[in-house]
Amino acid sequence: MSVSERPAPDFPEWPQYDDTERTGLIRALEQGQWWRMGGNEVKSFEQEFAAYHGAGHALAVTNGTHALELALQILGVGPGTEVIVPAFTFISSSQAAQRLGATAVPVDVDLDTYCLDVEATAAAVTARTRAIMPVHMAGHFADMDALAKLSADTGVPVVQDAAHAHGARWRGQRVGELGSVAAFSFQNGKLMTAGEGGAVTFPDGALYDEAFLRHSCGRPPTDRKYYHRTSGSNFRLNEFSASVLRAQLARLDAQITLREERSRLLKSLLEQIPDVVPQGRDERADRVPHYMAMFRVPGLGEERRNALVDDLIARGLPAFVVFRAIYRSDGFWETGAPDTTVDRLAAACPHTEALTADGIWLHHRTLLGTERHMHDIAEILSDALAAL
Template sequence: MTQNSRPKPEFPVWPQFGEEERTGLVRALDQGQWWRMGGSEVDTFEEEFGAYHGTPHALAVTNGTHALELALQVLGVGPGTEVIVPAFTFISSSQAAQRLGAVAVPVDIDPGTFNIDPVAAANAVTPRTAAIMPVHMAGQMCDMDALAKLSADSGVPLIQDAAHAHGAEWAGRKVGELGAVAAFSFQNGKLMTAGEGGLVTFVDAGQREEAFLRHSCGRPSSDRYYFHKTSGSNFRMNEFSASVLRAQLARLGGQIDTRERNWPVLSGLLAQIDGVQPQLIDERVTRNPHYMAMFRIPGMSAERRNRLVDALIERGLPAFAAFRAIYRSDGFWETGAPEESVEAIAARCPHTEAVYADAIWLHHRTLLGTEQQMHEIADILSETLATL
């Protein structure tokens, strides 16, 4: 069968929803109280999500970017401080720090896992470093052993950007059990979603209490007389979003199981295609939710990679170009940028330079398909590559 005559694969749709979400929305509606201070959906969702991720200290917020910003503020990030971030990530990772007045310091990544390089992070620590932000790229957890040691040795706390890592585990430990704050996203494409939303898991009750104040304009939940104890903003999640997310959380484990079964099949097939390198999985990752099916074609130019993405979309694959290096976006330089040139940062981030130009990711709904569809994906990629 030629590529032009091949039928387009029909992958499962995303988001997935059913009667559970409808029931939750009606339950929230019937409360008659639709914000977290009067209802019970947000409180219950925090308890359920926290338990699933190994911590009693969870706080739901408006979106994943706000989750990062709030978590960084609780860790003491602000003007005069620096936050170490991977150069290869979605730009919210750096902008959350920059909006607090801190300087974002990009460092290089591992070319196989696409995660922050602990050695590069260690080399970037200065007396002004207030936090180190590992980003669990595509659900593949960072080297949390090396990063925990770096944090202990330097005294600099970690904040996990876990926007891709719902349900992930490192060496049998859940995200909330790793002794570091973690920020999650529930944006429409994420592994569980209410269209938008976010959540932070904290190490202890004190951090969570400060975060609660700051996410609610500095006001305690019991206050009647407008005594605002801290500065803050309104990052509160509403009851309807929480009701949907409770249903989404109940689906998460089964969906991860399916993606965990399909990724070894797909990655093995992709590795057989000349020049294609699937994302490597650290053997210490004991549960990987596979937010993306990522692979590289080393040596491919960004222009050719972009043509390939367009061609794959035309053939029915939900394909995307990899994130740009954050320092190659104008928004990175608006505020809180280091006193370096683009060229200087690029010179110390060679792996980021390569990966952002030659990597592609497929939407995680592809990994919810059948085993036969994993073969179809590999066939389509192989055929399409041959035409470029």
């Protein structure tokens, strides 16, 4: 039987859940208080999430975009300031800065790891730069050693966009142990999820205290007289979502271990297919959670890449085109855009341009499958490329 005639692989479903989530939801329901000020689920989740990531404090919020926005705001990002972001990322990374009135400054990424290029970042720092935002693409760390040095040399703080990096480690250090604020997402496709949700981790209590105020309309947790100490918004997470996230967190570590094993096998198989180049790995990242299984087919071009993804989906693979360069979306230019053009940014970001045209990713649920599933992926991809 040829590859094209086989039944589609039966990859594990996502999200995954069991009676742990059901028990948590009932627990949240029956406690009688469904918001964080009166219940126990959000507070317990924050403590558990902070401990797992080695952070001094964690604050649960409504979603990952709000997590980024809050993280930037407490570091002074606002009108007249700039935030350096990867040109290759989901657009929330830039929009979080732009919503605060800041200018988002895209820089190119490394063509091996798909993460922020440190030399390009250093060249983009100006007197107005208020934050550097590395995105740990697909759970792979940006070069945190070099970025820490750049931050120390320039005085510009790092804000980690860790939306893909739950449970990741850099040289034995967890995200919360790297000395910078980090933002996480719990959107439906993420490595742990409540449909929506987010969290920010903090290295010290002062930043946490300010973030708490701003995520709760500027109101202290014990206030009974409506004395709002700062401006802010309502980014509070509800008790039901937190109860689900506590269950999701409890199984995350075992899932990461399995994805690490499967990703090594899949990468070795993909490397054997002519013209396929899997995402690289900086070996200083000693634990990668693999939010996506990413690869390139260099020179394929956007039109043929899109056709290949459509074929992979038809053959049963949960495949996707990669993010478009943020400056190639109209939304990037609506507010807070730099004083330049698409063509100039494209010329300065050749790696991002290449990824936009020839990058593909597979959902992380594929990496929760069997070894046979990894061989299925490689065989399907090889067959689809031959047909293309």
